[in-house]
Amino acid sequence: MNNRIDSMSNIENTNILEVKDLEVKIKLDEGILTPVRGVSFNIKEQETLGLVGESGCGKSLTSKAILGINNKNCIRSGSVMFKMDNRCINLLEYKRKSKELRKIRGKKISMIFQEPMTSFSPLYTVGNQISEAVRLHITKNKKEAEKISIKMMTRVGIADASKRFNQYPHEFSGGMLQRALIAMSLVCNPKLLIADEPTTALDVTIQAQILELMKELQKEFKMSILYITHDLGTVAKMCDKVAVMYLGRIVEYASVYEIFKNPMHPYTRGLIGSVHNIGASKEKLFSIEGTVPLAMNLPDRCSFYDRCTSRDDKKCLAKEPCLTQVSEDHYVACYNIDNNKINDINK
Numbered sequence: 001m002n003n004r005i006d007s008m009s010n011i012e013n014t015n016i017l018e019v020k021d022l023e024v025k026i027k028l029d030e031g032i033l034t035p036v037r038g039v040s041f042n043i044k045e046q047e048t049l050g051l052v053g054e055s056g057c058g059k060s061l062t063s064k065a066i067l068g069i070n071n072k073n074c075i076r077s078g079s080v081m082f083k084m085d086n087r088c089i090n091l092l093e094y095k096r097k098s099k100e101l102r103k104i105r106g107k108k109i110s111m112i113f114q115e116p117m118t119s120f121s122p123l124y125t126v127g128n129q130i131s132e133a134v135r136l137h138i139t140k141n142k143k144e145a146e147k148i149s150i151k152m153m154t155r156v157g158i159a160d161a162s163k164r165f166n167q168y169p170h171e172f173s174g175g176m177l178q179r180a181l182i183a184m185s186l187v188c189n190p191k192l193l194i195a196d197e198p199t200t201a202l203d204v205t206i207q208a209q210i211l212e213l214m215k216e217l218q219k220e221f222k223m224s225i226l227y228i229t230h231d232l233g234t235v236a237k238m239c240d241k242v243a244v245m246y247l248g249r250i251v252e253y254a255s256v257y258e259i260f261k262n263p264m265h266p267y268t269r270g271l272i273g274s275v276h277n278i279g280a281s282k283e284k285l286f287s288i289e290g291t292v293p294l295a296m297n298l299p300d301r302c303s304f305y306d307r308c309t310s311r312d313d314k315k316c317l318a319k320e321p322c323l324t325q326v327s328e329d330h331y332v333a334c335y336n337i338d339n340n341k342i343n344d345i346n347k
């Protein structure tokens with residue numbers, strides 16, 4: 001059986017992406033690192049899912065694994081079902097450099113990275129790099145590709161786009177270059193945009209404008225977004241659902257409303273606390289003690305144990321908790337969630 005192309009029945013009707021048990025292993029001289037350990041989530045059409053967590057918890061490797069753009073030493077397993085053209089394919093079944101994946105990248109699924117300066121080559125004009133995607137996926141005609149690119153550059157708010165088309169990346173400001181990067185990602189009208197910390201390198205006012213622009217374009221192009229960030233503040237603005245990631249696993253998964261109203265995992269509560277408490281305490285800013293450990297030779301116990309303020313030695317040291325459903329759209333991987341809180345939600 002060809003398990004690359006499956007019938008639509010393998011993916012829920014409104015989902016555009018279904019990631020199941022995604023694992024990424026990296027062979028190092030010291031041993032095998034498993035920075036992504038059985039991640040599962042779905043994204044519906046036109047929905048935005050936020051993938052949130054501190055630096056090093058595996059967000060970028062998860063998104064790169066979806067598109068097959070990890071380093072060569074990363075071994076991926078699990079499944080990534082993507083719906084396109086009335087069929088459903090498992091992206092993990094294709095080789096990284098396969099013709100099929102190249103057709104999907106940039107055309108059906110696009111990605112924006114946090115640092116626009118490293119996404120553009122300094123050697124070519126910005127316009128040349130935007131229209132390259134058009135020439136690859138839409139038309140071979142250079143003039144027509146230029147016209148489509150300039151239209152998109154204008155749409156993302158780049159004034160005097162025909163002139164800007166012939167300029168080099170160093171002639172753009174950070175915010176303008178991020179707009180150009182958005183133009184490059186959306187010029188082929190993808191169905192899914194993976195935005196990895198798209199505004200981290202920008203100052204706060206420009207950040208707000210770029211996020212607003214992404215939301216407008218999402219509506220216009222009827223696109224879904226996987227929004228990767230460590231910043232819960234922007235999640236509230238951008239996302240419909242949130243998956244909180246810790247040490248390569250999703251520890252809480254819920255609607256954005258639920259995450260902020262009823263955060264259940266101590267890690268999620270810590271992340272929210274570190275946003276909400278800014279300015280509230282006169283003594284010191286709230287932070288979660290410690291850092292994300294390395295995902296190598298992990299003992300079978302709760303991976304958040306060492307940093308958790310509500311740990312229970314008997315339960316938490318025995319086994320790593322699974323993601324468990326606590327209400328219709330809320331899943332948590334923790335033994336110590338407050339049962340009263342669950343009853344409240346389920347009422």
Ligand SMILES: Nc1ncnc2c1ncn2[C@@H]1O[C@H](COP(=O)(O)OP(=O)(O)OP(=O)(O)O)[C@@H](O)[C@H]1O
Binds near residue numbers: 028033062294
């Ligand atoms: N090619 C690699 N070789 C070795 N370790 C790697 C490699 N790529 C990532 N890692 C490690 O895997 C872990 C997860 O990395 P990843 O980049 O996915 O984290 P992240 O959550 O996206 O963090 P950030 O927000 O800082 O990008 C980190 O500990 C990182 O150092």
